[in-house]
Amino acid sequence: MTPAAPPAPAPPGRRRALRAGPLSWTWRPRTAAVALLILAALAGLFVRALTAFDDYPMGAADVLAVLAGGGDRGERFVVMELRMPRALTGALVGAALGLSGAILQGVARNPLASPDTLGIGWGASVGAVLVIVLGGGSGGVSGAAAQFGVPAGAVVGGLAAAAAVFGLSWRSGVASTRLLLVGVAVSLMCANLVYWVMTWSDLQDAARAQTWVTGSLHAADWDRVGVAAAALAVLLPTALVAARAVAALGLGDDAARGLGVRVDAARLGLMLCAALLVCAATAAAGPITFVALAAPQIALRLCGAAEPPPLTSALTGAALTLGADQLAAGLFAPTQLPVGVFTAVLGAPFLMYLIILRHREARL
């Protein structure tokens, strides 16, 4: 169900339209099939995350019993307080990142456009790392500072960076090249600030900051699930409706105007949507790298689409993040590495394989 149709008549007899009131989408069987396949993979990963995640094996029947309200206290704790929040956070954060990447790459028409290159992710990192390093002392961040300070720092930093990028690239309209260049400059600045701040601190705080900057699901709890779920609940429908303008924007600003798209408003709205998704994801799990860049490109290639399909990108992002978290928890068993290490280890070879496999030049 790729909302990719510009409000122009589809080629006769080729694509069927899905209509809901004033809205319409193009029906693409291949995209729908790919989305269902990824959904199935996601479900499998989710079941595995609930049953065989750490060294406390529980059968599917035990987990179902717990979910139905049974099980002993230990089992309830393991499933409801450890595994469920972590799996849900992973899936929701991955979906938010994949969706934001699809929007940004579609609007900027540049496969390198992602929250990392546009400054949002690194802006969030500046906020969080400052809290970790300055608020920590040698004993490490604890109590209220760890619970609320680091995520709050991330949200403030990320929104500030996004506002700076939008504000600085606004000059009677947002041209996407200008936006990208300003975004990369802000991103480089924030990244180097993070590196610099990490050399002020002692090694313990530096390691903690490195873990956070890589993106981690260790500290997942129901509060973070709530943050990510609330953001997705509001922004996913908004993005699916708004992304209908992406295909029109791809025809060039003048053609898009001719098709009735308010170009600057559409671009700004889509970017704002993406920025809010990234901020929510970053507050919940840190700036998990690579998902926002890779998920849309993987989805695009699997679907054979011209621009990243938003819903399929979100599902791909969720599957990628959940899969990476299971590698992160299981591969070096006693040592728990952050999930951000493995999103690239899992996703990069797959993306490279798709690049080699591909026979058709995609537009992005």
Next chain:
Amino acid sequence: MMPSASPARAAGPPSTPGFGAAVRARRTIGLAVLVGLLAACAAASLLIGARALPPGEVWRVLGTPDGGEASAVVWSLRLPRTAIGIAVGAALGTAGVLMQSHTRNPIADPGVLGVAHGAALGVVLGVFLLGLTEVSAFVWLAVAGALAASAAVFAIAAGGSRGPTPVTLVLAGAAMSALLGGLVSAIVLMDHASLEVYRFWRLGTLAGRPLDVLWQVLPFIAAGLALAAANAPGLNALALGDDVATALGQRVRLTRATGVAAIALLTGAATAAAGPIAFVGLAAPHLARAVAGPDHRWMLPLAAPAGACLVLAADIAGRVVRGSGEVEVGIVLAVLGAPFFIALVRRGRMIAP
């Protein structure tokens, strides 16, 4: 540095439109100004430092090293970092032009090809497996990592049915960067001794490098500059699109391979000498393009001194900004250079490749 070919020698592809006297004058003046600026930056880099030396004294010991304190400061501290700064800046500026043109992407910097992360992985593996801690021991590892990473990226990008295109190069490079970055993160998170070295190495600095480091990387940079010069006419043709370039008799695959080899050599050597310095490879090509227009035979020779000026100016600023302590050149470049770059972008002085 680069043979600034005369316009009459335009190879195959049609020459840049508007090749009037005004354009030629602006390019020549731009080049002269940049070279003058570079000379001024180099002189300032020799004169300015934590230890105040009168200019006459610096000049005297530069001609006749006498083994005194001033001589030691100039010859063992200031001269090496100035020379390394020029080499690194010129290499990164040139590589940036090649990178943005081959990927046809205005935000691609040379690091996108996986070069910087390949070098980082080489360094971290050296610390983790071999227990190295000396700067000069890292150089070979960093160069090897950078070359291996970019060779792999090119092989993957060329694996598709249509050979390496701008999109596949960028995507394969970004994927490889992320993969290698993930491996580096995994190692430094498991081994704190590696993190201790890595968190300082990745800032990018010219300080504390002996002149030997320059001699180690100079052959790579020279080879890279030669390949870049050979690549310039081909890039002008590729700018018209792969299909048109092929129709014009350009061997697209060979041109891409030459460009990627040049990028790998230049960036790998620069990263090995000074750590991953961002921003130069992004900003210098845009500055050069704003002055020279889209002709690569002029962009490349302008981007090299522009990059060198940026690195030296940032290094000098890092020395004076905090009194006794220093701020690393990579930090200064990103933190002070980014607002400057944004101001230029806002004034509309930048054009996309």
